[in-house]
Amino acid sequence: MAQTILITGGTGFIGSHTVVELIEHGYDVVIADNLSNSKLEPLNRIERITGTRPRFHEVDMRDRDGMNALFEAEPGIQAVIHFAGLKAVGESVEKPLEYYENNINGTLVLCETMRAHGCKTIIFSSSATVYGENPVPYVETMQKLPASNPYGWTKWMIEEILTDLHTADPTWNVMLLRYFNPIGAHPSGLMGEDPRGIPNNLLPYVAQVAVGRRECVHVFGNDYPTADGTGERDYIHVMDLAAGHVAALEWMLAQPEPSVEIFNLGTGKGTSVLEIIRAFSDACGHEIPYVIDPRRPGDLPASWADATRAKEILGWEAKYDIAQMCADSWNWQSHNPEGYTD
Ligand code: NAD
Ligand code: UDP
Secondary structure, three states, rough: OOOOOEEEEOHHHHHHHHHHHHHHHHOOEEEEEEEOOOOOOHHHHHHHHOOOOOOEEOOHHHHHHHHHHHHHHHHEEEEEEOOOOOOOHHHHHHHHHHHHHHHHHHHHHHHHHHHHOOEEEEEEEEEEEHHHOOOOOOOOOOOOOOOOOOOHHHHHHHHHHHHHHHHOOOEEEEEEEOEEEEEEEOOOOOOOOOOOOOOOOOOHHHHEEEEEEOOOEEOOEEEEEOOOOOOOOOOOEHHHHHHHHHHHHHHHHHOOOOOOEEEEEEEOOOOOHHHHHHHHHHHHOOOOOEEEHHHHHHHHEOOOOOHHHOOOOOOOOOOOOOOHHHHHHHHHHHHHHOOOOO
């Protein structure tokens, strides 16, 4: 019988792509999301791609009764992949209480509910942000450095909370996946990133300029100590990231003993802002206008992964290059210029 996996935040960007990958690997998928940063339309798209509609519960992670009702309605949940959370760095600086409350309380209520229902296997969406100002490439064994914003601190703290949980009760099986910069979209063009309002992240911004929704890209600084002076990041195709979750889950469920494991999910390569703009221009077939602006406060010059551990232990490595990531983003954006319309 298929194993049932609960995906919190499963209608969001990374969650929805991971749901497709899980269904295609034979898992039975249940989604929980409060739709605070997503819509219902991805459920239709998942069904179009896979032929299966995942069961959906509109519930807030912080709602104890709602979460309990979900676990009662879905008695066979064997593991949880926990994507649900608020993720805008700038907004977290303006609304620290909302970020701590949502991300931390949501995780606490989720874990309490899991424990009450005997499910103690969790994969958590962490972030490269926990490495702070460590030198690149980031290795899992590096000490975490203080975060520079409340969003980053929530990732930092939830990693500690889940580690403490395993220390207190070693039957908890915990995986902390540190993502680098997910971009791209499902190759069908049916699913992709659909940010609300003005995008904070580079790729959706570039894509919206390409499609004519915005005038030009603002490059945040060209005086960094990098090859062309613009910031370098480890962009990873969201389908590679989704495959990384399936590899992590399969590995985790096959281990004889529960543990706490940390894996970077990145490509191991840095790409500059100007290289991204160039690659996207090639993908969409026209020049993307840009201007150089001052640096964005809090940005690091460079961030990329040492991706060795995931390859050696999980047998997973990213396979798509920047050209493919931009081509798939463009395919999504050009077919869905206004994103998902419910
Ligand atoms: P997303 O906003 O598209 O998805 C998150 C989902 O969680 C949304 O559908 C939202 O409605 C839901 N959600 C938020 N708070 C909730 C709550 N209290 N109860 C129920 N649902 C709630 O974001 P994403 O890009 O898919 O990111 C998924 C996870 O990965 C997040 O935890 C994010 O912090 C983490 N992450 C993202 C990136 C990135 O660049 N996208 C990088 C590193 C880590
Ligand atoms: N960036 C930019 N213009 C934008 C958004 C981002 O120049 O409109 C740069 C940013 O300074 C960084 C890179 O693009 O060097 C990636 O930023 P993003 O916000 O996508 O991800 P981050 O790594 O900051 O989480």
